[in-house]
Amino acid sequence: MNIFRHFETRIEAALNALVAEGTLPSGLDFSRIAVEPPRDASHGDLSTNAAMVLSKPAGMNPRALAEKLVEKLKSEAAVTEVTIAGPGFINLRLTSEIWLGGILDVLAAGAAYGASTLGAGKNVNVEYVSANPTGPMHVGHVRGAVFGDALANLLEKVGYRVCREYYINDAGGQIEVLARSAFMRYREALGETITIPEGLYPGDYLVPVGVALAKTHGDKLLKAPDTEWLPVVRDTTMAMMMDLIRGDLAVLGIVHEVFFSERTLHQNGAVEAVLKLLDEKGLIYTGVLERPKGDASEDWEERPQTLFRSTQFGDDQDRALKKSDGSWTYFAPDIAYHYDKFQRGFTTLIDVWGADHSGYIKRVKAAVAAITDNQAEIDVKVCQMVRLFRDGEPFRMSKRAGDFITLRDVVDEVGKDAVRFMMLTRKNDASLDFDFAKVMEQSRDNPVFYVQYAHARICSVLRNAAEQGIDIAEASLAKADLSLLKDEAELALVKQMGAFPRAIEQAAQAHEPHRIAFALNDLAASFHGLWNKGKDEPGLRFILADNRDVTIARLTLIRAAALVLSAGLGVLGVKPAEEMR
RNA sequence: GGUCCCGUAGCUCAGCUGGAUAGAGCAUCGGAUUUCUAAUCCGACGGUCACAGGUUCGAAUCCUGUCGGGAUCACCA
Known part of the structure; x- marks a missing residue:
């Protein structure tokens, strides 16, 4: 039995009794009534603000209202003492038996x-991690991963049916870059001496991909034109990268129920469909965005683009759905993705993002409001940065190729449980210091x-x-x-x-x-x-x-x-x- | 410049969605052990809740503005 919840219902019953006998008017809103432990334990076991909250709508002095309520609560089982304090708090003391x-x-x-x-079996979709599938997870992904997972656990604990979801960004230009990088490793596996050109991924986690490609295809792909080998290499690489990521997540004890591919949204026409939907609502037009204030760069140019009227839903600026060359922006499939969640029956959506994506919140909220006609609520939880320390000294990862700390590095050093707990010792929207020494202390x-x-x-x-x-x-x-x-x-x-x-x-x-x-x-x-x-x-x-x-x-x-x-x-x-x- | 987050004790942070005298840890100082693992505990010291207005019975909490720190910005994902 949740004692606080129990007394919440008892207090409501007492209030209803007062309504029935005409002491209180009917139609009062009880939703703001709280039953909580008093700040100071000497005040009693439970405290409620009921009299203060209802005082104005009931047209009564809070203390007078409190006295009426106290009369009712005195006879309540397990209550040994009821007192009125301060501006109208009602403090209850309970028998030790009930505790x-x-x-x-x-x-x-x-x-x-x-x-x-509490959740009454309602469906909730929690999307978290969603790291780009271009390599192993690095330390920067850890906080969001742990946060999202713990939040999902928490919601399940209170009776929601939670879907843990991962959105795979497998449609962008970086995937082609990844495939080309893997192709280099494929040539390497066939005996060539390679140097990875600037702009490709140099990480040696692609070496096994090259080996696998060589094993499956021999040297067949070498002679094929780009258009032929690229899809093959891309699919193999993607599959292996996702295996890598699933393995990384498993190390943290994280298992997603759904891995949702961005590419499928392009393939099955979902992006066009959702754009059509927005168009029918009159929320799409072709226009030119203003140069951001404070941007003095030379390469800014005006471009007519397909835009979404996100300003109608609280965003600061309308947002591009198509690039100037007519291809989709990242935003367009993302709208389709959120619409897909809605169509799958989720009206409560939670996205967990890193701090670097915070500028993206308003447009996604706008899009969700627009496509669902406000039938779905979305909460975007942003995890602020984790600063790494070793023995009290901050250290940064250099941007140099391959020189990053991976999720596995961290877990190998301090263990899954310590990582998870430590990542949850700050609220998500405050930045967090992670000191390898302190975690083990x-x-x-x-x-x-x-x-x-x-x-x-x-x-x-x-x-x-x-x-x-x-x-x-x-x-x-x-x-x-x-x-x-x-x-x-x-x-x-x-x-x-x-x-x-x-x-x-x-x-x-x-x-x-x-x-x-x-x-x-x-x-x-x-x-x-x-x-x-x-x-x-x-x-x-x-x-x-x-x-x-x-x-x-x-x-x-x-x-x-x-x-x-x-x-x-x-x-x-x-x-x-x-x-x- | 815009947007978002943060600003609470010397330091690192909580603060239960607006409640009572703002709480912990660390640091400092003073105590407790032939241990049911002292890897712990008890006490003291320590605050203009960044600042200025506003909302109301009541504000660290909500609103407006200012200052400071961080993140971010139009065809990347």
Whole structure:
């Protein structure tokens, strides 16, 4: 049971009762009412702003309204005290039984703890990574990949049906460049000595592609004209690059359900179709864009182009759909792509992009609004840059060919779990510092370690208990007398666990998985604090030789805490550590 | 120049979609260990929430403007 959600409904019931007896007018909007933990725990267990929010529409003084509401809430089960504070906050204090009961919920739910039906099975499409298929993924892709994946997990956790999607940019000019680069490697594989010309991809990840081409085609392609070998080489290369990328993503534990090819949109006429749709709405014209202000470059020239009236949907400028030579811009198939998502039944779209694409948000939102007649909502999450540090020193990747840090480099050095957690310790729209040393550091300062250590510590205590012959089977723990948990720090931990489902829901609604990382850090802090309290007061230790019942109750408590930690880590895609070594 | 993001303690950052006396970690200072792993914990110190207006019962949070930092810009993808 989500205690906050439970009391939300109880408060609404109380308000409805007040409406029924004429104390409050009907037709009030309850949507802004919040039930939350008070900022200061001394105020109580729960706090609601109901009286303040409803005061104006009800035409009542907030405190007077609060008093009426308090009358109703006093009789509520599990409520021990109701007070009015400040401008009209209503603070509730609950029995410790109801909080302690939450421990059983955790045990019953296990790693699924915090799951809810908020999303009601609604389809959500999360598009993330979508890196150009021209080589292995580099470190710059990692944050968006982890963010998108954790967000997808989070939405699934609260009951959405999530489609994880990757848009393959396999139609642009860079694909031909890639194919030509692979062709060089093909010649190399046939025994030629090659030098990769300027402008082609020099990376040696194409060497296996050349070998594969040579194996399949022998020297047949050498004699063929461009028009013949190019499609062959392109398709083979693309397939191998996507395998490479899927492998990279797998290293991070990421698996997409749908890989959507841009090229298919050109081939099946979807781009023309969506342009026709926009044209019928009168949103397309031929015109000339103005020179961007502040652009003093020489090579600017006026060009008549096919333009989309994105300014009608909040964009700053109309946007080109065709280049001056009549071919499509990148934007045109992208509209078709988003329309395709809509046609596949998605009315909630989330795109995860890097900071370098932020200038693209308005036009895509405009396009989605236009083609779906505002029937779909799209949220574009931009992940700001990751700055890399080694031992506190920033370092940049040089642009020189081949000299970039790959996703695999990072994962090989610090491990999948550390990378994933660290990437989620900032909100997406703030830039993030990633220090290789800090991620591996075993200290309070490193949240990756700190949270893992809390979990491992609990596992360690449970192992010790088992060695001492204490039955820690789930079924036995479920029968513990939890009323023996009386210490303030114990109850604080229990309340924090009880608030966890709420944290999950709010993170999901805000599309902000980083909040889970912070909630876990807080939970770990409460546990470490409790553990250490047992040092000062031996009577508070988890395992007491002379009191089996209290021991069982405490082991149940920390077992539940471990489950909550692993539930949260699960959302982040991080495996909880059983021990630290 | 336009657009987007950021600006909160000396440093790195949270701040629950507008709530109560703005919170953590690091650093500094003072404490706790024959350990259920001290790889941890407890306490103290530390703030004009960049600045100026506005909206209202109430603003770090929303709006306008200014300043500072970053990203980005028309036929690349």
